[in-house]
Amino acid sequence: MKDVSSKDRLLKLRELLERETDENHELSVDEIIAKLKLELGDEFKVEKKAIKDDIESLNRCGFEVMAQPGKFGKKYYSHQSRMFELYELRLLIDAILSARFITKKDSEELISKIKFLTSKQLAKDLPSQIFFDQSVKGNYKPIKIDIDRLHIAITENKKVQFQYGRYNVNKEFVLSRNGEFYEVAPYALVWKNDFYYLIGIFENEEEFRHYRVDRMRKVEITDQSFQRTSINISEYVHNTFHMYAGQEEWIKIRFKKDLINVVLDRFGLDVDIKKLDEDYFLLTTKAAVSDGLVAWILTWGSDAKVVAPLALVDNVKQEVKKLFQQYEEYYLRGVRKNVHPLLYSVNKERYSKKVCTNLVSFNGTLCKGIIIDKEG
Numbered sequence: 353m354k355d356v357s358s359k360d361r362l363l364k365l366r367e368l369l370e371r372e373t374d375e376n377h378e379l380s381v382d383e384i385i386a387k388l389k390l391e392l393g394d395e396f397k398v399e400k401k402a403i404k405d406d407i408e409s410l411n412r413c414g415f416e417v418m419a420q421p422g423k424f425g426k427k428y429y430s431h432q433s434r435m436f437e438l439y440e441l442r443l444l445i446d447a448i449l450s451a452r453f454i455t456k457k458d459s460e461e462l463i464s465k466i467k468f469l470t471s472k473q474l475a476k477d478l479p480s481q482i483f484f485d486q487s488v489k490g491n492y493k494p495i496k497i498d499i500d501r502l503h504i505a506i507t508e509n510k511k512v513q514f515q516y517g518r519y520n521v522n523k524e525f526v527l528s529r530n531g532e533f534y535e536v537a538p539y540a541l542v543w544k545n546d547f548y549y550l551i552g553i554f555e556n557e558e559e560f561r562h563y564r565v566d567r568m569r570k571v572e573i574t575d576q577s578f579q580r581t582s583i584n585i586s587e588y589v590h591n592t593f594h595m596y597a598g599q600e601e602w603i604k605i606r607f608k609k610d611l612i613n614v615v616l617d618r619f620g621l622d623v624d625i626k627k628l629d630e631d632y633f634l635l636t637t638k639a640a641v642s643d644g645l646v647a648w649i650l651t652w653g654s655d656a657k658v659v660a661p662l663a664l665v666d667n668v669k670q671e672v673k674k675l676f677q678q679y680e681e682y683y684l685r686g687v688r689k690n691v692h693p694l695l696y697s698v699n700k701e702r703y704s705k706k707v708c709t710n711l712v713s714f715n716g717t718l719c720k721g722i723i724i725d726k727e728g
Contacts, residue, residue: 356392362406364388366415369431374471378420378428436469438477445478452546453495453566495548498571499541502550506538511576512552515569527569536563537578540585551585553578560588590619598642604659605635611655634659646671 356364368387373379379387381400389396407417407429420428436444448454448462467475498514505512513535517527536552539560543549548565560583592598607615608631615635616623624636639645646667649656658665 356396356398358402358406361388361398361402362409364391365403365406366410369410369415369417369429371472373430373432374434374474375430375432377471377473378418378430380422380426380428384429434470438470438474441466441470441478450546451543453492453548455493455495457493458496492566495566498565498568499548501571501573502538502541502565505573506540508573509577509580511535511537511574511578512550512571513574514563514571516563516567517569518567533570534563535574536561539580539583541565542585542589544589551583551588553581562592592640592642592644598640598645600638601641601661601664603635603637603639603641603645603661603664605649606632606657606659607635607652608655609633611652614652641667650675 365384365388368384368391369379372387381403384403385398385400388398407419410417416431416433418430418432420430422428444466445463448459448466451459454462463478467478470478502512504510513533515527515531516529516534517525520526535555536550538550538552540551541548542551542562549562550565550568551560551562553559554561606628612625612633615625619635619637626634626636628634641661641664645664649658649668650671658668
């Protein structure tokens with residue numbers, strides 16, 4: 353490039369300082385001219401005074417360029433102020449990497465753009481897509497367009513229609529209701545459990561429902577407007593376990609004291625906690641009673657016990673019973689494989705039907721989860 357106007361040179365200088373310099377990386381005027389030549393061509397010529405005047409012009413326009421004295425009176429220049437601190441960019445990238453609904457390709461593109469918000473050197477310290485488990489990433493590419501459409505519909509109070517489905521055991525995406533379209537009045541998009549959910553009212557029902565956005569297909573904004581009703585979105589999400597819908601009720605659960613931080617992480621510091629004794633505390637809160645809540649309670653095994661309501665107590669009991677029967681049948685069916693033949697041949701009825709975590713050794717063979725009747 354032979355002819356470069358002063359305006360073009362000024363813009364190139366700004367880009368160069370923004371990209372190449374920061375608080376730890378500075379450039380002298382000679383280094384700036386050398387880098388400009390790499391971009392504009394060997395025929396590019398400029399006086400040192402012109403570069404210094406350009407730097408003063410950038411400062412007057414609000415683009416701060418710091419000057420630090422070096423050896424023999426030489427000055428080194430850098431642009432240090434950024435819209436985002438480095439830790440803020442890390443947070444943004446971490447959020448992108450952990451978001452399952454964002455595809456691998458879209459994640460890479462977003463991260464590349466974020467890295468342009470700081471200097472080239474500092475960008476090297478930011479997380480990379482390479483170091484993240486790709487197995488949790490979604491593969492539905494149009495989701496970014498669907499999210500944008502849903503945001504528009506929410507802002508304009510317009511109903512949306514879409515198909516909805518799930519994957520089967522053959523990893524095939526199967527549409528629900530034979531592919532019929534759902535019509536929903538959208539209220540909010542929330543990010544929960546690393547997925548985007550649409551919260552809204554389905555057709556003419558009064559009850560709020562939620563839908564995973566990555567399971568939607570052919571999302572369209574309709575011409576139908578709707579009148580909003582009052583809903584506390586934060587409370588709705590807070591009371592819904594694993595995004596399972598259910599009737600909200602007051603629940604009481606007794607926990608071992610070791611789980612206090614788990615409970616506070618889930619319900620917040622304002623939740624009603626009462627110390628029962630040195631080993632246990634009681635949680636009282638409002639939650640949507642659902643399969644998701646039962647699954648969450650069972651996560652903590654015998655360290656958590658439902659006190660109320662009785663319907664929830666029964667639900668947990670039934671699930672524990674089914675779980676017990678499932679593993680009981682598994683161990684009894686596999687007893688011939690897991691138990692030494694001589695031990696089994698004595699009398700198979702002497703094996704208890706209880707499943708436990710004990711390991712019994714007989715003649716070098718481990719019998720997992722079986723209580724042995726040793727009489728006779």
